[in-house]
Amino acid sequence: MPHIVQFTAPGEVALVEIDPAPLTAGSVRIATWYSGISAGTELTAYRGTNPYLTSSWDAARRLFVPGEPSFAYPVQGWGYSEVGQIVEVADDVTDLRTGDVVHGIWGHRSDAVLPASVVAARVMPPDAAPILGTFARVASIALNAVLAADVRLGERVAIFGQGVIGLLATRLATLSGGRVLAVDTVEQRLQVARRFGAQEVIDALRPGGASELIRDLTDGGADSAVELSGSDRALHEAIRSVVVEGVVAASGFYQGGAASLRLGEEFHHNRVRLVASQISGVPVRLGGRWDQPRLVRTVMEVILSGAVDAGSLITDVVSAPDVGDIFARLDRGDPSILQAVLRFDAAPLP
Template identity: 30%
Template sequence: MAVDTATAFWTLAPGHGELRDEPLPAPGEGEVRVKARFGAVSRGTEALVFQGRVPESEWQRMRAPFQAGDFPWPVKYGYVSVGVVEAGPDELLGREVFCLYPHQDRYVVPAAAVTPLPAGLPAARAVLAANMETAINGCWDAEPRVGDRIAVIGAGVVGALVAWLCAAIPGTRVCLVDVSPARAELALALGVEFRLADRAPADNDLVIHASGNPEGLRQALTLAGDEARVVEMSWYGDREASLPLGEAFHSRRLRLIGSQVGRLPAERMPRWDHRRRLALALDLLRDPCLDALISGESDFHELPVLMPRLAAGAGEVLCHRLRYASPD
């Protein structure tokens, strides 16, 4: 079947997007054409992009790998696509792959831009790959150690994944902290302790903040023990976050560390690159317990109506999966 058009989701103004048809070129030498099967929406970065809250100073740094258009809009943005290679090199033909591509039903990219899914990883769960990469990078920056008492504030997808990864280290006592009692069920599914924010344990060796709310970061400072590390994984876009650094922050010698998935930690760079990190993320996603992070699913064509609700953070949304047409 000849395919010469694709359908993509574009943000046209704050809080408003639509589906657009656009030309789909034939794959050239060293390229693949992918038919999307599943995608997902990031309620962190993507929500800020959709709401027009990317500050001008970050317009270049925040570009997605295959973004079209420029901030603030119109822009085709996103970085979660799982699909099937329907044209390209023989070794990739018919393989299920992950690609950091915006919301689009078919697309052509260099073969090096897709990563085949490992055996045992369902395509429907692979939409968590970008979140897992963020969690891995956060753990590298946080440097959790054997026996550490660790609090992770924010039981969204990234925070839950960080807690799950830290809990696998022998001797650690990991507590996932959130303001929503409903997140207790998620923590139970992942095998980690849960506490509401007003009952969070103090005197931790390590506190990781991933709630996206400045109040959570302020609490992180109160939960850290003397000489402890506090890792900030949230990004606030054009919002400011004020911190009580004039109180006991200095006398307790706390360390506040920023973590961002776009850059590997310096000590990893001689041996790791983004492709190796992504392969690790996909391999870790083979654990079926991580299906608990998928809180819903919708058809891709519903995205113009769905996206405003997801960006607003309504309900108990974790990872909302997008479903494309089944492969031919």
């Protein structure tokens, strides 16, 4: 029987059995090999803080409103960084075949049936490490944030949060010609940021905050900043770190209130431009040229070429039945974890 990761209640997650989906016209069946955990987003399901679990999303008005929550426990289907092998192809599918290894979004499940059109452009090269396909989505989020911050050759960009997406953003900003100042509270992550091209690494817990040092190091402030930690305190520091009319791309998934964010100080007096970056859309000014498929193509090109050493960010590959243990570690803030990946039974042995 196929299995899927299920959040049963806050703090409770397990692998449970589900019925197999039928193969329909125009579709393929994929046996999942690997599924990357996006800790920031998925911990909101694990902890019960995701707004869909606490309020109702009005899609027509694009508002969260009081009422019956849009989602309720048990919640299944979380996950957006999957790689697997096509094991069955509908009779009318001609551009894919059994044995093809593809990446895409189908959640933490062992078996998925998807339209062939969804994965036709996502076939992994035969000489590539399949697990690299788990970075397509998270690297796209990082690239979208770098685009939102309008990073240009020679400009200084402060990147707050050096988790997996922050580290990918550091590398992508460096490849774009930016001079990155990487900010985090974990020394091991700052060391990786240095290896990924950051010119300066800064402990976010230093006296006076990161912004004061950034202003000193840049002789007046960074041209832009990207905030990827999801902390309102970090967002406030990002706002304090940029020049007059500098741009701050708020790319973290912020939960709860924002007691540390004060908009009457540097935000107001320096006329800081605060923009939200979220993977459902690209920056408006780039809409005629960029879209989500281009984000994916671009990041996979630089990852598969070796220009971005995404594979080095994988710290934990765990058997899917052990999903509860890895989420407990993530919830505790285990600093040794960067990218955790679930391995399903169909995956080839290393």
